[in-house]
Amino acid sequence: MTRNILKMALASTALVASTAYADDVTLIIESWRNDDLALWQEKIIPAFEAENPGIKVKFTPSAPAEYNAVLNSKLEAGSAGDLITCRPFDASLALYDAGHLSDLSDMEAMGNFSDVAKSAWQTDDGSASFCVPMASVIHGFIYNKDAFAELGLEVPQTEAEFFAALDAFKEEGSYIPMAMGTNDQWEAATMGYNNIGPNYWKGEEGRRALIAGEQKLTDAQWVAPYATLAKWSAYLGDGYEAQTYPDSQNLFTLGRAAVYPAGSWEVSGFNNLADFEMGAFKPPVMNAGDTCYISDHTDIGIGMNAASANPEAARTFLAWVGSSEFATIFANALPGFYPLSNAPVEIEDPLAKDFISWRDECESTIRSTYQILSRGTPNLENDTWGASVAAIKGTETPEALGAKLQDGLASWYAPQQ
Amino acid sequence: MQPRRIRWHIVVFLAPAVLVYTAVMIFPLFNTLRLALYSRIDQERIFVGLENFRTLFFDPFWAEQFWNALGNNFWFFIVHMLVQNPIGVALAAILSHPRLRFAALYRSAIFIPTILSFVIVGFAWKLILSPIWGIAPSMLDMVGLKSLFAPWLGKEEYALTTLAMVSVWQFVGIPMMLIYAALLTIPEEILEAGEIDGITGFAAFWKIKLPLILPSIGIISILTFVGNFNAFDLIYTTQGALAGPDFSTDILGTFMYRTFFGFQLQLGDPHMGSAIASAMFAIILVGVCIYLFGIQTRMRRYQM
Numbered sequence: 078m079t080r081n082i083l084k085m086a087l088a089s090t091a092l093v094a095s096t097a098y099a100d101d102v103t104l105i106i107e108s109w110r111n112d113d114l115a116l117w118q119e120k121i122i123p124a125f126e127a128e129n130p131g132i133k134v135k136f137t138p139s140a141p142a143e144y145n146a147v148l149n150s151k152l153e154a155g156s157a158g159d160l161i162t163c164r165p166f167d168a169s170l171a172l173y174d175a176g177h178l179s180d181l182s183d184m185e186a187m188g189n190f191s192d193v194a195k196s197a198w199q200t201d202d203g204s205a206s207f208c209v210p211m212a213s214v215i216h217g218f219i220y221n222k223d224a225f226a227e228l229g230l231e232v233p234q235t236e237a238e239f240f241a242a243l244d245a246f247k248e249e250g251s252y253i254p255m256a257m258g259t260n261d262q263w264e265a266a267t268m269g270y271n272n273i274g275p276n277y278w279k280g281e282e283g284r285r286a287l288i289a290g291e292q293k294l295t296d297a298q299w300v301a302p303y304a305t306l307a308k309w310s311a312y313l314g315d316g317y318e319a320q321t322y323p324d325s326q327n328l329f330t331l332g333r334a335a336v337y338p339a340g341s342w343e344v345s346g347f348n349n350l351a352d353f354e355m356g357a358f359k360p361p362v363m364n365a366g367d368t369c370y371i372s373d374h375t376d377i378g379i380g381m382n383a384a385s386a387n388p389e390a391a392r393t394f395l396a397w398v399g400s401s402e403f404a405t406i407f408a409n410a411l412p413g414f415y416p417l418s419n420a421p422v423e424i425e426d427p428l429a430k431d432f433i434s435w436r437d438e439c440e441s442t443i444r445s446t447y448q449i450l451s452r453g454t455p456n457l458e459n460d461t462w463g464a465s466v467a468a469i470k471g472t473e474t475p476e477a478l479g480a481k482l483q484d485g486l487a488s489w490y491a492p493q494q
Numbered sequence: 495m496q497p498r499r500i501r502w503h504i505v506v507f508l509a510p511a512v513l514v515y516t517a518v519m520i521f522p523l524f525n526t527l528r529l530a531l532y533s534r535i536d537q538e539r540i541f542v543g544l545e546n547f548r549t550l551f552f553d554p555f556w557a558e559q560f561w562n563a564l565g566n567n568f569w570f571f572i573v574h575m576l577v578q579n580p581i582g583v584a585l586a587a588i589l590s591h592p593r594l595r596f597a598a599l600y601r602s603a604i605f606i607p608t609i610l611s612f613v614i615v616g617f618a619w620k621l622i623l624s625p626i627w628g629i630a631p632s633m634l635d636m637v638g639l640k641s642l643f644a645p646w647l648g649k650e651e652y653a654l655t656t657l658a659m660v661s662v663w664q665f666v667g668i669p670m671m672l673i674y675a676a677l678l679t680i681p682e683e684i685l686e687a688g689e690i691d692g693i694t695g696f697a698a699f700w701k702i703k704l705p706l707i708l709p710s711i712g713i714i715s716i717l718t719f720v721g722n723f724n725a726f727d728l729i730y731t732t733q734g735a736l737a738g739p740d741f742s743t744d745i746l747g748t749f750m751y752r753t754f755f756g757f758q759l760q761l762g763d764p765h766m767g768s769a770i771a772s773a774m775f776a777i778i779l780v781g782v783c784i785y786l787f788g789i790q791t792r793m794r795r796y797q798m
Contacts, residue, residue, distance in 0.1 A: 167761070260648050262738050263758075316625020318648025318739065324626050447759065455555055456760035463740055472650070472740065488555065 102390040103133040105158030107151070109144030110377070116410045124406055125397055132390045152177045152382070159385040160394060163208035163378035165197035166447050172380075173200070178207040179381045184392065186399025193281060193441050194417035196448060197375035208378030209395045210417035212407065215432045216272040216372040219339040219347065221332060222354040224252050232358045236305070239361040243312040246335045254312035256334035258320025265465035266458070268338040269309070271444040273360045274302040275370035280442035288449055290492030294483040295476070303468035303475035310469050318470065326350075340374075341432045344413030348428065357431035359439060373441035375417065408433075453489030460485050523775070530768035546769035560770070562741055563749040564777075566654055570745060571722040573658035574665075579714055581662070582669025583707075587699055589670070590677040601674070605667035612664075616731030619660045623647055647732060650742040657743055661728055665721075669714045676710040677703060706796055716785045723778050726751060746774045 106117075117136035125134060137158060139147045145168060151157035152172070161178060163169040172178050181187060182205050187195070190210050198208035225232065225242075228249055233239040246254040259265050278284065278298040286292040292299065314320060314328065329337040330350035337343075339357070347355060362369050379398055381391045397403055401420030408415055408422050412429035415436075416422055424430045446458040464478040473481075487493045533542045550556050585604060589597050607615065623630050625645045634643045646656040680703060688694075688702050726747030729737055735757045737744035752760075754767025 167759070258648075259739065261734060262736055314626065316631075316643075316645035316648065319623065319625055319645030320648070321620075321624075324624065328626065451759035452761075454760070454763070456758075458759040459736065459757060462736065463738075466738065467740060470739070485555070 101131055101133045102387045103135060104160055104387060104390055104394055106134065106136045106160040106162065106379070107144075107148055107158040108136060108138040108162035109141040109164075110162065111138035111140060113411065114138055120406050120410055121403070124402065125394065128397070129393060132393060134394065148172075152384075155384060157382050157384075159382050159387055159391045161208075161380050161382055162211075163198055163380050165375050165378065167452060169198055169208055169378065169380070170200065173205070173207040177383055179383045179385075179388070180205045180207055181209065181381065181392075181395065182206045184209070184396060184399075186396040189399045189418040189420060191417075191419065191441070193373065193443060194375060196443065198378045198380065201449060208380035209398050210375055210378050211398060212377040212411070212414040213373050213375050213417050214413065215341040215415060215435065216268065216374070217339060217341070217357050217359045217432060217435070218272075219329070219337045219343065219355055219357050219428070221252070221329070221335050221351075222356045224332075224335045224353075225356075232356065233361050234358075235365050236361045236363055240308065243336065247312060253314040253328060253334040255309065255336045255338065256325045256328040257309070257313055257338050258317045258322070258325050259466045259469055260319050260324075261322045262462040262466050264322055264325065264338070265306070265469055266446075266462040267444070268340060269306050269469065270302050270461060270465040271372050271374075271446070272338055273305060274299075274445060275372055275440075275442045276360055276362050276367070277301045278445070279368075280370035280440045284442055284445050284448075287445065288492070290490075290494075293493065294486060295479040300475045300479040303464065303478050306465060306468040307471055307475065310471060313469075341413040341415065341429065344426065344429045344432070345411070348412070348426070355428050357428060359435045369435070369439035370442055371435050371439045372444055373415075373436065374443045374447075376414070450486065450490065453486075455485040455488070457482065457486055526768045526771050527775070529765060530772045533765045534763075546766055547773070550766065550769050550773065556766075559741070559744070559749060560773070563744045563746045566743065567723055567725075567745045569654060570658050570661075570725065571719060573655060574662060574718050574722055575715065577659070578662040578666050579669050579711065579718065582666050582714070583673050583711065585666070585670045586673035586677055587703070589674055601670075604670060607664045608667040610664065612727035613731050615660065615664050616728055619663075620647065620732050623656070648739055650739050653733070653739060654743045657728060657732060660732075661725070664728075668717070669711075672710050672714055673707055676707040680706050705794075709790075709793055709795060712785070712790060712793060716782060719781050719785070720778055723774060723781070746770065746777075750774065 114136060122134045122136060126132065135158075145164065148157060148161065149172075152161075152175075157177075161172070163172075163178075169178065173180075186209060187206055192203075194210040194213070195206050196203075198210065199206050220232070224246070228245055230242050230245055231238070233242050243254040246252050257264055257268065275283075278287075278292070283292060283298055287294070287299070294300075310317070314334070320328075325334075325337065326343070326346070328334045330347055332351070332353050341357075359369055359371055379395065381388065381395060385391050399418055401418065401422065404416035404418050404420050404422045408424050408429075409426070412424070412426035413432070415424075415429075415433050422433075424433055446461050451458040460482055464473075464482055467473045468475060468478055483493070530546055531541060531543060532539050533546060534540070550560055588594065589601055591597075594600075622628050623646055625631060625643070631640065631643045634640050644652065646652040684702060684706075685698060688698055693701055724747060725745055729743050729745055729748050730751065733743050733748075735748060735752045737748045737752075750767055750770040753763055753770055756762030
């Protein structure tokens with residue numbers, strides 16, 4: 078620990094020293110991704126500095142749990158860096174509303190991003206974008222290729238095939254068909270409901286209609302995923318009710334389970350742990366040939382401090398973040414976190430490649446509860462956790478769950494009243 | 495007559511404690527009570543009187559959570575009163591038996607969990623009871639009772655009782671120690687006098703020792719009450735802030751935490767959080783008053 082701090086101190090003095098003799102502009106990046114410090118210092122920043130002489134960049138992350146508070150107080154005090162790594166949705170929107178983030182809508186690089194990608198860092202009416210989308214995580218299922226080969230199973234494409242495969246594992250008995258628990262609750266919602274759901278509510282179409290108040294959570298397309306989740310419990314391990322998230326990760330990487338409902342952020346961790354071959358398949362569709370929808374959830378963006386002394390240099394950097402060069406470096410250094418730009422990116426990690434290949438075949442959307450709908454009390458995202466768990470355990474009917482969520486949302490959200 | 499001199503030394507000696515206590519206890523307490531009377535509307539803090547309490551007790555969404563948490567809290571307390579304290583008294587009675595060997599060893603072994611952190615206790619028990627890696631299922635299997643095992647922490651109907659039992663396991667040392675100390679103060683002469691009158695063994699415990707340690711049991715009850723209604727750590731470390739499954743382990747402490755600091759996408763609401771904290775304060779205050787004025791003043795004390 079102390080040694081690391083020493084190293085960081087040395088590294089930062091080195092950076093200060095190198096800027097001292099040149100008349101360079103130095104940009105400072107605020108971030109919560111302290112896991113990525115090495116990646117930024119060794120790969121991203123040198124690549125940028127090589128292309129843009131005269132601009133130096135310093136990556137200064139703080140701990141994830143403290144980031145929001147630290148950043149807010151720095152912004153208030155006027156000591157925050159030039160570039161701000163943006164959390165998705167309301168946290169960053171609040172910064173923009175408070176005048177801490179610049180409007181970047183006029184930037185050319187913004188044209189490289191789809192509307193879905195930009196939605197996490199826009200005002201509610203979409204008129205202003207204030208962060209360049211940097212990375213997303215994709216949902217799907219990771220499976221044990223060896224186990225599938227052992228039983229001679231094909232990768233499921235439709236829901237019927239999906240449950241047939243799980244049935245086969247259940248009958249055969251040497252693998253737990255699916256590794257997931259309900260103890261921590263969020264997996265049921267994030268890797269359950271919001272993973273399979275977009276195929277039912279047709280991705281963006283349903284999500285936007287829900288926000289506009291044209292669809293309700295009691296509608297068939299919003300209730301049906303709960304009915305599907307209810308079927309999952311038969312394939313989960315014994316005592317899944319008390320199984321935690323790390324339990325599920327371990328069960329799968331130890332090779333004891335066949336399928337793992339996943340987010341792509343698991344890729345690098347699983348690559349290090351599992352000694353069998355893994356693949357990923359996208360959430361199954363109803364009938365073969367149906368349009369598929371995937372949850373391609375926006376997670377990290379980067380914006381500009383409105384009080385920055387070097388707005389020109391900061392914009393240069395942001396434009397570069399929107400380029401395919403940045404996308405390639407980032408995607409390969411952090412398999413499982415995908416750049417959001419439309420620029421084609423070559424990813425080497427086979428498992429990470431599986432996930433991103435769906436972008437070409439399927440429509441992207443984000444988690445249904447994240448934009449606008451979780452602003453009030455009761456909180457729709459938290460309620461969805463509980464509802465997804467209740468659906469899997471079968472303690473309540475899908476219809477009752479839909480009605481309960483709708484009541485909660487309607488109690489504070491005007492378009493749903 | 496000379497004017498009375500102000501005795502400055504009293505002020506000087508009291509000042510450090512009073513100042514520190516005021517700064518870290520009294521001021522935050524009253525500020526929390528004050529905060530409960532405000533609300534934030536459109537970025538501005540506005541005085542709303544008792545509106546937050548009306549929401550807490552009468553808005554169906556809030557009231558449901560509040561009464562659920564309060565009910566769970568009472569169950570948590572009842573389990574402690576029915577399990578922890580009788581076991582504590584029994585252990586103390588056994589330990590104070592003059593012919594028990596290794597008494598000091600047992601005493602320390604039973605007391606040690608009390609000094610462990612909640613986080614350690616929570617995670618250790620979560621692992622012990624884990625259906626996948628835990629030793630609880632395999633131990634039950636060894637004695638042929640595997641069918642009795644259930645993922646207790648994951649079932650709505652058992653989770654709270656299980657956690658209450660874990661808490662009992664951790665804290666049973668406290669009543670044991672207090673009662674043990676009380677039992678040691680009972681003079682031999684009284685017991686010998688009883689023996690001459692033919693009161694020995696169990697009868698001596700029920701008729702002589704128990705009445706003499708009743709005040710200590712009263713103190714333990716009130717400590718348990720205050721401790722349980724302020725509880726938070728164990729639930730938070732094992733079940734998280736949402737106190738799953740389906741809020742079945744939600745107690746006032748976790749409810750307050752979730753509301754005050756926010757959780758996941760839910761932003762914190764310090765004003766509603768303070769209202770819950772004030773309600774907790776009132777509940778504990780009422781409980782302590784009932785004990786002080788209703789029970790303690792009527793308790794008979796014996797000169798020993």
